[in-house]
Amino acid sequence: MQSQAVESRSEGALVARVPEVCVVDDDGKLADEVAELFIRSAAGPPESPFRVALSGGSTPRKLYGRLASPKCDKRVKWSRVEFYFGDERCVPPDHVDSNFKVANDTLFRPLGIKATQIFRMECEAGQSDPAEPAAHRYEETIRRQFKVAPPAWPRFDLILLGLGDDGHTASLFPGTSALHEKTRAVVASTSPRGVRHRLTFTAPLINHARCIIFMAAGVDKAQALHAVVEDDTADANRYPGKLIQPIEGRLLWYLDRAAASSLGATTRREMRRT
Numbered sequence: 001m002q003s004q005a006v007e008s009r010s011e012g013a014l015v016a017r018v019p020e021v022c023v024v025d026d027d028g029k030l031a032d033e034v035a036e037l038f039i040r041s042a043a044g045p046p047e048s049p050f051r052v053a054l055s056g057g058s059t060p061r062k063l064y065g066r067l068a069s070p071k072c073d074k075r076v077k078w079s080r081v082e083f084y085f086g087d088e089r090c091v092p093p094d095h096v097d098s099n100f101k102v103a104n105d106t107l108f109r110p111l112g113i114k115a116t117q118i119f120r121m122e123c124e125a126g127q128s129d130p131a132e133p134a135a136h137r138y139e140e141t142i143r144r145q146f147k148v149a150p151p152a153w154p155r156f157d158l159i160l161l162g163l164g165d166d167g168h169t170a171s172l173f174p175g176t177s178a179l180h181e182k183t184r185a186v187v188a189s190t191s192p193r194g195v196r197h198r199l200t201f202t203a204p205l206i207n208h209a210r211c212i213i214f215m216a217a218g219v220d221k222a223q224a225l226h227a228v229v230e231d232d233t234a235d236a237n238r239y240p241g242k243l244i245q246p247i248e249g250r251l252l253w254y255l256d257r258a259a260a261s262s263l264g265a266t267t268r269r270e271m272r273r274t
């Protein structure tokens with residue numbers, strides 16, 4: 001199992017930390033569980049912002065629907081939440097493949113989130129010109145909002161991630177140069193499937209977050225999850241999800257039973273079934 005070796009401040013020894021894995025019956029329960037965690041994480045003083053980077057893909061749709069539902073919508077002080085995106089496809093914001101569109105339709109509009117609280121990756125021009133200028137602009141936006149200049153790293157309160165069946169996360173795809181970025185927070189990337197041109201958070205930016213939650217559902221994710229979560233012999237260049245190892249934050253895996261079906265007994269012992 002991939003244990004997260006962390007430098008323990010006092011002894012200097014590497015202290016292995018097992019991943020926190022939570023398995024639930026299905027994607028509806030997954031949305032329920034992560035919504036409750038989101039609500040707990042977002043609690044805080046009204047004067048300080050809660051900064052979250054949303055995941056792309058389809059898995060978070062149900063989560064966004066739960067957060068905007070009467071069961072949850074009054075349990076978060078939404079006015080203190082700033083919404084960012086961990087990655088985006090270089091398409092217009094009303095395009096069916098836009099990660100912004102998914103969140104806008106299922107979360108921002110239903111909750112009446114103000115435009116000033118939403119930081120969209122504006123990379124629709126990426127299809128015609130390289131997305132790099134948009135990547136630099138987005139990093140400037142993040143650094144300006146967090147008031148953090150290089151070499152320091154902005155620290156998100158929460159980053160939501162998905163995992164592709166090929167082991168990619170955000171838009172960090174196997175075998176791409178974005179995987180090796182060590183100093184920039186946001187870069188252009190390319191996807192082998194679907195919309196080719198993307199923007200993505202880099203692994204160092206993600207790893208500085210206070211809390212990172214992976215959400216994965218469906219048996220098609222099972223092999224990649226086994227490689228990323230517990231196979232120490234698997235290569236991060238092949239399974240980029242392995243790059244996600246928070247420096248000081250928490251890493252949580254929320255999986256449905258089908259996605260967790262290839263995890264070994266040791267990892268499963270770590271699970272809290274809910």
Ligand code: 6PG
Pocket residue numbers: 055056057058059060087088089099161162163164165168169170171
């Ligand atoms: C994207 C994503 C990507 C996604 C995974 C899982 O823009 O596609 O951010 O990393 O999270 O591909 O996608 P599903 O949730 O659709 O399975």
